[in-house]
Amino acid sequence: MAFTVRDLEDLIRLLDKHPAWMEALRQRMLTKDLLESPKTLKRLSTRVGKVEKALQTLTESVAALTEAQRRHYEEFAAHRQEFLAYRAETEQRFAELREEVAAARAEADRRFAELAEAQRRHYEEFVAYRAETDRRFAALAEAQRRTEERVSRLEEAVTALAVAQRRTEERVSRLEEAVTALAEAQRRHYEEFAAFRAETEQRFAALIEAQRRTEEEVRWLAEEVRGLKEWVDDLDSQVRGFTHEAHYRTYLRRYYGLVRDPHVLSPEERVTFLVAAEAAGRLSAEEASDLEEADVIVRGRPLQEEGEVYLVVEVSAKVHPKDVERAARRARALRKALPDVEVLAVVAGPEIRPDAAQAARTQGVWWLRGSRPFAPEEIPSAPPSR
Numbered sequence: 001m002a003f004t005v006r007d008l009e010d011l012i013r014l015l016d017k018h019p020a021w022m023e024a025l026r027q028r029m030l031t032k033d034l035l036e037s038p039k040t041l042k043r044l045s046t047r048v049g050k051v052e053k054a055l056q057t058l059t060e061s062v063a064a065l066t067e068a069q070r071r072h073y074e075e076f077a078a079h080r081q082e083f084l085a086y087r088a089e090t091e092q093r094f095a096e097l098r099e100e101v102a103a104a105r106a107e108a109d110r111r112f113a114e115l116a117e118a119q120r121r122h123y124e125e126f127v128a129y130r131a132e133t134d135r136r137f138a139a140l141a142e143a144q145r146r147t148e149e150r151v152s153r154l155e156e157a158v159t160a161l162a163v164a165q166r167r168t169e170e171r172v173s174r175l176e177e178a179v180t181a182l183a184e185a186q187r188r189h190y191e192e193f194a195a196f197r198a199e200t201e202q203r204f205a206a207l208i209e210a211q212r213r214t215e216e217e218v219r220w221l222a223e224e225v226r227g228l229k230e231w232v233d234d235l236d237s238q239v240r241g242f243t244h245e246a247h248y249r250t251y252l253r254r255y256y257g258l259v260r261d262p263h264v265l266s267p268e269e270r271v272t273f274l275v276a277a278e279a280a281g282r283l284s285a286e287e288a289s290d291l292e293e294a295d296v297i298v299r300g301r302p303l304q305e306e307g308e309v310y311l312v313v314e315v316s317a318k319v320h321p322k323d324v325e326r327a328a329r330r331a332r333a334l335r336k337a338l339p340d341v342e343v344l345a346v347v348a349g350p351e352i353r354p355d356a357a358q359a360a361r362t363q364g365v366w367w368l369r370g371s372r373p374f375a376p377e378e379i380p381s382a383p384p385s386r
Contacts, residue, residue: 083246108221115214122207129200136196140189147186245295245315248348248368257373258344258366259300259309270297277337287333294330302342309342310334319352319367324359331365346373357381 015022248254255262265273274288283291291297296313312334314327324347331345347360348368357379360367367374374380 122210126207129203133196133200140193143189244317244349248296248313248315254368254371255298255300255311257371258311260303262298262300265297265299282337283333291330291333310338311344311346313346313348316349319347319349319356321356321359323347324356324363324365327365328363354381
């Protein structure tokens with residue numbers, strides 16, 4: 001017998017009157033898998049919700065990481081622009097210094113040439129004066145010789161004419177006048193010679209004084225050139241120190257011999273830390289200000305154990321005792337701020353002076369040469385070979 005539409009309507013009315021029959025009908029008409037599908041769908045819906053929540057959290061983390069990477073890149077670009085600008089300014093200053101040194105050298109050469117020419121002229125004048133003096137001495141000697149000859153002839157004439165003395169008294173009188181005139185002439189020659197000698201000695205004294213002033217000016221020029229060279233050398237050392245400092249802030253691999261996972265504190269991190277330490281009373285204002293001036297502060301983990309270790313690093317192209325003193329002093333201040341953390345004082349640079357090496361061994365300061373660390377007791381007295 002066929003199942004008609006009316007039979008279906010009757011069945012629906014019966015199921016409406018007897019709801020319990022609906023479950024029995026469902027058990028007969030549906031398979032086991034279809035009966036359990038709602039529970040399965042509910043469990044899947046719960047898992048999908050958890051997965052969506054995890055995906056949302058992961059998306060937020062990726063966005064945060066992307067933003068942090070963008071900020072780091074902007075900071076790096078800014079630091080790179082500052083470094084390029086500083087490098088261009090330094091090269092410009094070096095060019096200006098080279099021009100000033102060249103101008104100073106040209107001026108010194110010009111003044112040396114003028115001084116040499118003046119000395120040559122003084123020497124030529126001295127030679128001329130000496131020749132003139134010799135000539136006048138020769139003329140005076142010749143005049144003296146002629147005078148002696150005339151006196152000799154006069155004596156011969158007086159002896160020969162002694163018998164005619166009365167007749168020649170007038171002539172003798174004239175002769176005496178001539179002798180007096182000759183004596184006066186000789187006296188004048190002697191006075192002229194004395195004046196010439198005084199003038200010569202005076203010009204010699206002037207020449208000696210000019211030579212002394214010349215030597216003083218040469219010494220002054222030498223001191224000026226030496227001071228300029230020291231200033232240029234000091235400026236070059238500062239520039240090289242800034243370059244090394246930038247390297248030790250950028251290349252973290254240099255610290256692998258001292259700590260694991262090194263992290264260079266940024267200026268913002270350093271200021272935040274120092275402000276908190278000063279507010280807590282662990283650092284004075286002077287200690288916090290001094291520690292803020294440290295070249296590099298590194299946070300990392302010890303090589304052989306867990307925990308934290310800090311490095312207070314002073315960087316220089318050639319380490320001096322004052323660099324060692326600053327590193328030791330600032331490390332002591334950081335130990336006061338972090339009493340439960342290991343703090344190492346470090347000086348970094350390609351060279352170290354012998355007195356700085358001795359100071360580092362005495363004060364327990366490490367030396368970082370490139371990526372090679374030297375413990376205080378391992379720092380050599382003589383500079384190691386490159």
